[in-house]
Structure formats: C-alpha cells, structure tokens
Amino acid sequence: MSHVGGTPVLREPAHQVSPQAIGFWTVSAVIGDGLLVLGALVAWLVVPGAPGWVGIVVLLLAVVAVAHVVLMPRIRFRVHRWEVTDTAVHTREGWIGRQTRIAPISRVQTVDSRQGALQRMFGLASITVTTASAAGPITVDCLDADTARHVVARLTAITATTEDDAT
Amino acid sequence: MIPAPGSPGEGWSRLSPRKLLLDPVKAIGQAIVPVVVALIGISQSDTRFWPFVFPLVVIAPLLFGALPWLTTHYRLTDSQIQVRSGVLNKTTSTAPLDRVRSVDLEASLLHRVLGLQKVQVGTGVDDDRITLDALRLADAQALRTTLLRRREAEQPASAPVLPAEDGTAAPVAPVPAPALLARIDWSWLRFAPFSLARLVLLAGAVGVVAQFGDDLPIWNEETATSAWEWVTQFAVAMVALVLAVGGLVLWLVVSVAGYVVQWWGFRLVREHGSLHLSSGLFTTRSITVEEAKVRGVELVDPLLMRLVGGAELSTLATGVEDGVTQVLPPCPRDVAIGVGESVLDQPGPLTEPLVEHGPKAHRRAWFRQLGNAVDVTVVVAVAWWFLDFSWLWVLGVGVAALLLAAAAGEASYRHFGHALHERHLVAGSGTLARVRTVLETDGIIGWVVSQSWWQRRIGLADLTATTAAGAERVLVRDVRLDVAVALADRATPGLLTDFLEPV
Numbered sequence: 001m002s003h004v005g006g007t008p009v010l011r012e013p014a015h016q017v018s019p020q021a022i023g024f025w026t027v028s029a030v031i032g033d034g035l036l037v038l039g040a041l042v043a044w045l046v047v048p049g050a051p052g053w054v055g056i057v058v059l060l061l062a063v064v065a066v067a068h069v070v071l072m073p074r075i076r077f078r079v080h081r082w083e084v085t086d087t088a089v090h091t092r093e094g095w096i097g098r099q100t101r102i103a104p105i106s107r108v109q110t111v112d113s114r115q116g117a118l119q120r121m122f123g124l125a126s127i128t129v130t131t132a133s134a135a136g137p138i139t140v141d142c143l144d145a146d147t148a149r150h151v152v153a154r155l156t157a158i159t160a161t162t163e164d165d166a167t
Numbered sequence: 168m169i170p171a172p173g174s175p176g177e178g179w180s181r182l183s184p185r186k187l188l189l190d191p192v193k194a195i196g197q198a199i200v201p202v203v204v205a206l207i208g209i210s211q212s213d214t215r216f217w218p219f220v221f222p223l224v225v226i227a228p229l230l231f232g233a234l235p236w237l238t239t240h241y242r243l244t245d246s247q248i249q250v251r252s253g254v255l256n257k258t259t260s261t262a263p264l265d266r267v268r269s270v271d272l273e274a275s276l277l278h279r280v281l282g283l284q285k286v287q288v289g290t291g292v293d294d295d296r297i298t299l300d301a302l303r304l305a306d307a308q309a310l311r312t313t314l315l316r317r318r319e320a321e322q323p324a325s326a327p328v329l330p331a332e333d334g335t336a337a338p339v340a341p342v343p344a345p346a347l348l349a350r351i352d353w354s355w356l357r358f359a360p361f362s363l364a365r366l367v368l369l370a371g372a373v374g375v376v377a378q379f380g381d382d383l384p385i386w387n388e389e390t391a392t393s394a395w396e397w398v399t400q401f402a403v404a405m406v407a408l409v410l411a412v413g414g415l416v417l418w419l420v421v422s423v424a425g426y427v428v429q430w431w432g433f434r435l436v437r438e439h440g441s442l443h444l445s446s447g448l449f450t451t452r453s454i455t456v457e458e459a460k461v462r463g464v465e466l467v468d469p470l471l472m473r474l475v476g477g478a479e480l481s482t483l484a485t486g487v488e489d490g491v492t493q494v495l496p497p498c499p500r501d502v503a504i505g506v507g508e509s510v511l512d513q514p515g516p517l518t519e520p521l522v523e524h525g526p527k528a529h530r531r532a533w534f535r536q537l538g539n540a541v542d543v544t545v546v547v548a549v550a551w552w553f554l555d556f557s558w559l560w561v562l563g564v565g566v567a568a569l570l571l572a573a574a575a576g577e578a579s580y581r582h583f584g585h586a587l588h589e590r591h592l593v594a595g596s597g598t599l600a601r602v603r604t605v606l607e608t609d610g611i612i613g614w615v616v617s618q619s620w621w622q623r624r625i626g627l628a629d630l631t632a633t634t635a636a637g638a639e640r641v642l643v644r645d646v647r648l649d650v651a652v653a654l655a656d657r658a659t660p661g662l663l664t665d666f667l668e669p670v
Contacts, residue, residue, distance in 0.1 A: 007649045008656050010616070011668040085665050096620045102655075103613035103633070104662050132485070132635035136613045 010100060013083035013090045021080070021142035024122040025073035033065035082140045084151055086158065089129055091138055101138045107131045111155045113148050127151055179240040179251070183303045185281045190232030192277060241299055243313065248288060250297055260297050262290045268460055269441075270311040272453035274301075279451065286310060315439040315455065345438035349495060349506050351430055351446070358477040358497035359426035360419050362469065430496040435506065442482065442510065444494055456492055460484045462610030462636035463591070464507045465491065466517055468500065468601040478503040482510060483606065483637025490637040507605075516591040516605040521584025527625050528583060528645035533576035536598075540565075540572035575599070585630075585643045585654060592632055592658050594643045606641050608658045610634045616651055630655060 040058045044050050076095040083090045089108070092100045108129050115125040125148035130137045143151065239252040249261045269289035278284060284307035288297040302310065431448035442461065445453040463483040472478065480495040480503040494510075495503055508514045544565040551561050575598050582602065584595035592606045615631040622628055622645070630643040630651040643651065656663045 007653045008663070008667040009649065010652050010663070010666055013666070083666070088662055088665065090666050098616075098618045098623065100616040101613065102663065102666065104659075107612035131612045131633065133612055133633035133639040135615065135631060135640035136633035138613075 013081040013092055015082055017077065017080045017082065017140070017142045018124055018144035018147070019077070020122045020124055020144060022073045022077050024119060024124055024142060025076055026069060027118060027122075029069045029072055033068055037062045037065050080141065082143075084155065089138055089155075091140055093139075093141070101136075103129065103131050103136055103138055105155070105158050108155065108159045111152055111159065113152050115145065125149075127155075129155065178242040178244070180242060182236055182239055182241075182299060183283055183301055183306065184236065185283055185303070186236045186301050187229075187233055189277060189281055189283060189301060190235060191228040194228040194231055239299075243310075248297065248314065250299065262288060262297055264314065266290045267314050268457045269455045270314050271455055272307055272311060272445075272451075274451045276449045284308075284453075288314065311455070312439075315441055345436045345443075347434065347436055348442075348509055349433075349435040349498075349502065351433040351496070352498070352502075355477075355496060355498045356423055356426060358472060358475060358499075359422045361471040361475055361477060362422065362426075362479075362497045363471060366418075426496065433496060435494055437509075442494065444492075446496075454492065456482060456484050456494075458510075460636075461510060462634060463604065463606040464510055464517070465605070465637065466503055466507055466603045467597075470599040472497060473601065476500050480507050481637075483604070483610075483634075485610070485635040490635075490639065511591065511605060513589065513591065516586070516588040516593050517603060519586060519588060519593075521586050521593060521595045521603075522650075524580075524583045524585075524627075524644075524646050527627055527647075529580045531621075531625075531627065531645050532580035532583065533573070536572035536576035536579065537569070540568035543568045583644060585646060587654060587657055592641065592654075594632075594641050596642060596644065604637075604641050606632060606634060606636070610636050611659055614655045614659075614662075616648070616655075618648070632658070 037058070040061055044054050044058050072095055076093075079092060079094055079098065081092045084105075086105070088102055088104050090100075090102050092098065109132055110130045112128045112130075113125050114128065119125060119142070123145050124142045125145045126142060127140045127148055128137055129139075140148075140151075234254060235252070238254050239250070241248065241250040243249075243264075246265075247261045247263055248267070249259060251257060251259045267288055267290060269287075271287045271289070273285045273287070274283065275285075278301055281301075282304050283301035284304050285301050286299040286307050288299075290296070299307075299310075301307075428448045430446050432451075433446035434444070436443045436445075437458070440458050442456045442458060443453070444455075445451065461482050461484045465481045465483060466478055467481070468478045476499060477497050478500040479493060479497055481491045481493045484490055484492060495506055504517045507517045511517075544561070547564045548561050551558060579598040582595050582597045584593075586593040587608075588605075590608050592608055592611065594604045594606075596602045596604065611632045611634055613633040615633065617629045617631065618627070626648055627645045628648045628651045630646055632641045632643075632655075633639065634641065643654070646654070652663070652667075656667065
C-alpha cells in the first residue's frame with residue numbers, strides 16, 4: 001500500500017488464523033475440486049460421441065484444480081487476519097480479491113461460533129459477528145477452537161455492557 | 168370508543184362496530200365467484216335446497232364477520248398498547264409505548280365509505296407490527312396522536328418540558344404546530360408519463376387484453392384474411408404508426424391516471440417529531456416515520472425524468488418494514504431537493520458537487536460496460552454459429568451493444584462520486600438513473616473495503632458503509648484506496664484510529 005502525502009493507511013489486523021487452517025482448506029478444496037473434475041471426466045467418457053477436444057478441457061480443468069488446491073490455502077492463510085480491540089472488530093479475508101471489514105463493538109448485535117464436522121477434525125472454529133445491517137456480518141474463519149471460545153466470551157462480555165439498540 | 172360489555176378487565180375497547188359491516192362485505196367479495204357458481208349449479212339441478220342454502224349464504228359471512236369483532240380487544244395502559252384476539256387460541260400482542268416508531272393509517276374505498284381506518288403500529292422490530300382493523304376515523308386519529316405524543320414525551324431531550332408561568336410544570340410537552348413540507352401540485356402531472364414504474368402494470372393490462380383478444384369477433388379467419396389484404400393494400404407503415412400513437416396515448420392515460428390515483432391529496436407534514444405522509448384517491452394511505460429513525464435520504468433522477476427536470480425522493484430509515492420510503496411523487500428536482508434538505512435539517516449534501524474518482528475509475532466504468540457488450544455479442548455469435556442467420560445480425564448487435572456500452576460507461580462514471588458534508592456521507596451511483604445517497608455518519612455501523620484482483624493492480628477499492636437504514640449499505644465504487652481509508656476515517660472519527668499505520 002502506498003503513502004500519498006499524509007493520508008492514513010490501514011494496517012493489517014494483528015493476528016493470523018490457526019495454521020491448521022491450511023490443512024482444512026486443502027482438504028475442502030480437494031473434495032470440492034475432485035468431485036468437479038471427476039464429474040467432468042465421467043461425463044466425457046459416458047456421453048457417446050463427445051469430440052476429442054472435450055478431453056483437453058477436462059485435462060485443463062484438472063490442472064487448474066491442482067493449482068487451486070496447492071496455492072489457494074497458502075495464499076489465503078497469508079491474507080486472512082483478524083483483530084478484536086475494546087472498541088472494534090477488524091478482519092481481512094480473500095485470496096484473489098481482498099475484503100477488509102471493520103465494525104465498532106458498540107454496534108454488535110450477535111456473536112455466533114460455528115464448527116463444521118471437517119473443522120472439528122482440525123480443531124478449528126469460525127466466529128460470526130453481526131450488526132443491524134445485512135451488509136455487515138463479519139466472519140473470522142478457522143480460528144483454533146480455544147481461541148474462538150475466548151474471543152466469543154470476550155465479545156459477549158463487551159457487548160453486554162452496551163445498552164442502546166445498536167442501529 | 169364503545170366500552171364493550173363482558174370485556175376482559177379494565178380499559179379494554181373493541182374495534183368499531185361498523186367492522187360488522189366491513190368484514191361480511193369483504194368476505195362476500197372474496198367468496199362471490201364460488202358462491203355464485205354453487206348457486207347456479209343448485210338452481211339448475213333442484214330448487215328444493217333453496218330454503219337451506221340461502222340463509223347459509225347470508226348467515227355465514229355475517230358470522231365470520233362478527234367473530235373478529237367479538238374477540239378482538241385493545242387497550243392503552245400507561246406504558247403499553249395491548250391487543251387481544253383469537254377465538255380458540257387467544258393471542259395478546261403488546262408493545263411498549265416508548266418503542267412505537269410509526270403509526271400508519273390506511274383505508275380502502277370500503278373503509279372510507281364506512282368511515283373506518285386501519286391502524287398499523289410499528290415498533291422498530293422489522294416485521295412485527297400491531298394491526299387494528301378497523302377503528303372509527305376519529306378514534307384512529309386520536310390513537311395516532313396519543314401514541315406519537317406519548318413517545319415524544321418519553322424523550323425529554325427532543326422536547327423539554329417547560330415550567331409554566333404559575334409554577335406548575337406543564338403536564339405535556341408543548342407540541343410544535345405541524346409544518347407542511349410539501350403538498351400535491353397538479354402541474355407535477357407532467358412528470359407522470361416519464362416515470363416508467365407503471366409500465367409493468369401496462370404490460371400486464373396488455374397481456375389481459377391479448378387473452379381476451381382470442382374471443383373477439385375480429386379474429387375469425389375470414390375477417391383476418393380480409394383485414395390482412397387491407398393491410399397489404401395500404402401501407403404497413405401506417406399501421407405501425409397507428410399502433411405507436413395508440414400505445415403512446417394509452418401510456419399517457421395510464422400513467423396520468425395512475426399518478427392521480429396514487430398521489431391524490433398528497434401532503435407531507437412534520438409533526439410530533441415524525442414525518443407524516445398521506446395520499447390516495449380510492450385507498451388512502453397515511454404513513455408516519457419517526458424522524459429520529461431517519462438516517463438519510465436518496466435522490467433519484469431516472470433517465471427519462473431527467474429530460475424534463477424531475478426527480479424522486481426517498482427517506483432511509485431504520486426499524487421500518489421497508490427501509491426506503493418514497494416520500495414525494497415524481498416532482499421538480501428543486502422541490503425534491505428542498506424537501507430533502509428540510510428532512511436532513513441541512514442544506515448542501517444534496518446539491519454540492521461530488522469528489523470525482525479519477526481517470527482509473529473512469530476507465531473501469533467503461534470496461535465494465537464494454538464487458539457486458541462483449542458478453543452480449545458473444546452470445547449472439549454463438550447463436551449464429553449454431554443457427555442459420557446472416558452474420559450482419561452479429562455485426563449489427565455488436566456495434567449497437569458497443570455504442571450503448573460506451574454511453575452507459577460514460578454516464579455511470581459521471582454519476583460516481585463521494586463527499587463528506589459535516590455529518591453526512593454522500594455517495595453518487597447509478598448507470599441510467601442518477602442516484603445520490605445521503606447517509607448520516609451516526610448511522611454508519613461498519614465499513615467494508617473490498618478489492619478485486621484488478622482493482623488491486625490499479626490501487627482502487629469499493630468502500631461500503633454498512634448501516635441499519637434503507638438498503639443497509641451505501642457503496643462508494645472504484646475510489647482510490649487511500650482516499651477510501653481517509654474518507655472512512657473522517658466519517659467515523661476514532662473507529663479506525665487503532666488500525667491506522669503511524670504516518
């Protein structure tokens with residue numbers, strides 16, 4: 001990010017997500033991409049009279065899938081960061097694009113944590129913080145489960161002290 | 168109000184007894200087709216059942232009409248409005264008076280004939296409203312005034328209780344006289360044909376006519392062929408002209424009639440700390456939005472209306488069913504801006520020029536639209552590959568799409584822009600229509616800075632202010648990243664401080 005004059009620059013949030021996340025994202029991507037490539041392959045083999053160039057498309061698809069499985073989790077691990085201060089929640093996510101979200105804690109309405117079956121195998125959990133805006137939910141994916149519990153407890157404690165209806 | 172005998176406890180009132188007329192008429196209206204069909208069926212088969220059927224047809228609606236009236240009670244306590252209803256399952260809805268955000272009155276033609284009003288009380292939770300259908304006009308208005316005034320009294324900050332001259336405190340805060348913000352001006356009718364919202368309605372009507380068209384005598388084969396000969400004898404162009412003129416006249420009639428029906432007697436009034444809108448020729452609507460819940464306004468100049476200098480204005484509010492409430496009919500831009508400024512309590516945000524987003528954003532606006540044009544052309548080209556039509560079509564569509572895209576890209580860039588005007592964030596958007604959204608910075612409850620891969624290459628970002636009001640987001644598109652961060656930082660002082668790099 002470049003400085004222009006004295007304009008402020010947003011720094012990245014303080015904490016990374018759990019390193020276990022790389023494994024989790026890899027396994028999810030292998031499952032998803034594997035099904036897709038397999039489906040394409042089967043379709044090519046089963047449909048009678050499919051021209052030869054469809055095979056090349058399937059091959060390309062497989063190459064892209066492998067690249068996705070290898071690169072996506074690593075890039076994503078470098079991009080995903082989060083931070084909770086006494087006044088705000090700040091996250092960054094994405095792998096091709098980037099999304100930075102900031103919400104003041106005084107406007108937080110609910111704090112949820114979620115753990116899917118696959119996430120449980122890797123000891124991970126996700127937190128979602130919602131505000132009164134449909135555009136505003138902030139998700140921190142793939143914290144390790146203990147950290148997630150602590151963060152939820154802390155956020156709940158802070159939001160319990162704010163009183164207005166947060167709109 | 169009628170103190171009903173046998174009502175459950177103190178202070179409960181029933182709805183207006185005229186509801187006993189309203190509901191049966193409504194029920195008959197809804198059941199008229201099956202009932203008539205049944206009656207015809209019976210009268211054709213056998214007349215013996217008449218003595219049984221006829222009373223049933225009359226009594227059933229009366230009974231069903233009477234039930235809600237018999238079982239529905241409401242009352243106003245010191246702190247709550249309560250409504251009890253239901254025959255077997257009694258439900259009681261309550262709303263704390265200090266949570267009452269809006270009181271809307273509505274009356275269909277039937278309501279108005281009977282002098283009734285339907286009252287809907289909104290409590291700030293999006294879809295939870297208390298409905299009283301129906302009260303006598305005077306009762307409804309008294310209830311509305313009471314509810315809104317009570318709420319105002321609960322907020323001493325906005326309406327201080329002045330100590331009276333003789334030493335006793337005034338019991339109720341002084342209510343400022345209602346201020347008229349706008350009323351219908353029939354010269355605004357000239358904007359009606361330029362507002363395309365009703366085109367959908369017209370299309371529906373045309374569909375209905377087309378359905379009946381099969382039954383009309385002109386479409387038997389003989390007349391059709393002779394008509395066709397006539398058409399070929401005279402010029403086809405003539406027919407096209409007649410159709411065009413006919414469509415235009417039909418459009419004029421429908422749009423003007425629709426405007427009159429919807430906006431008859433339109434008044435926008437500010438009273439008891441609320442904006443109060445009433446209008447309608449047949450069904451009268453009366454919408455009340457608490458001003459403390461209004462977080463901003465949106466000014467829209469639709470493409471056609473801009474040709475004649477018209478605009479539309481909506482308020483962005485929280486805790487209302489649909490956060491965007493249109494508070495003005497299509498009207499001159501000056502009027503919309505004037506009303507908008509008095510709603511915002513500040514001149515400027517609606518008129519001041521916006522900060523442009525620069526040449527890179529300009530290029531992206533073009534590319535986005537050109538991308539659409541390429542998509543369309545590719546689809547047509549693929550169709551040309553498989554089907555058999557002249558390649559000139561592909562060329563024609565391609566050129567037309569490119570020209571349109573260029574125009575749309577240029578227009579959408581000109582509508583881009585942002586500004587921070589004291590307490591208001593202003594964002595310009597829209598491709599064909601020009602949209603200016605003004606949001607109170609107090610209403611911003613978070614930020615999203617979003618960058619696609621392309622945007623990161625050229626240092627642009629989409630900045631979204633999230634809010635509980637209106638469409639729940641305000642988007643500033645394709646702004647330089649550092650400008651976006653600076654804008655967010657200035658709009659919500661302190662929120663970003665912890666996350667900024669030391670300069």
